[in-house]
Amino acid sequence: MAYPDDLLSPSEHVVIHKHPHWKMLLLPVFLLLVVVAACAFLASLVSGQSWGGIAQIAIVVIGVVLVMWLTLTPVIRWRTTHFIVTSDRVMAREGVLKRTGLDIPLSRINSVRFEHSLLDRVLGCGTLIIESASDEPLEFDDIPNVERVHSLLYREVNDNPDDDYRPGAVADGRA
CATH class of the missing domain: 1.10.287 (Helix Hairpins)
Structure with missing residues (x-):
């Protein structure tokens, strides 16, 4: 189920949309x-x-x-819990009757890390920890493919078109 595009800003697009891992x-x-x-x-x-x-x-x-x-x-x-990374922010939504949401602009994220136990590694999930301008880090449990999500989020946070490192750009004349 894709995140509704009408809730995004005009230039924003969904990079990744996950529900918690099926282990829950x-x-x-x-x-x-x-x-x-x-x-x-x-x-x-x-x-x-x-x-x-x-x-x-x-x-x-x-x-x-x-x-x-x-x-x-x-x-x-489980079905109504969403973890979404867009081109502008990280969003977490959960609930049916009482809906709660959290948005973190990518520009406010200081660091991203993940943790997973041996069982989490076997099942392919883990905890994503996002440190932002807030006092304490935010933990998102049971994220499927947490290493891939971590990598994608890291790239989105550090994606600046002015300073992209493109290894073949100089040889191809695209620098």
């Missing part, structure tokens, strides 16, 4: 399986009882509420 969906999917298995087990236990019909309805209702709370909510949160 592992626990909700596991919980979905546990809830479904537990509900099926409990429903089979009460099926032979005289009050089993009402108990099965209660189990299904509780199961649906748990699935919505433990699985559907994190999936929607």
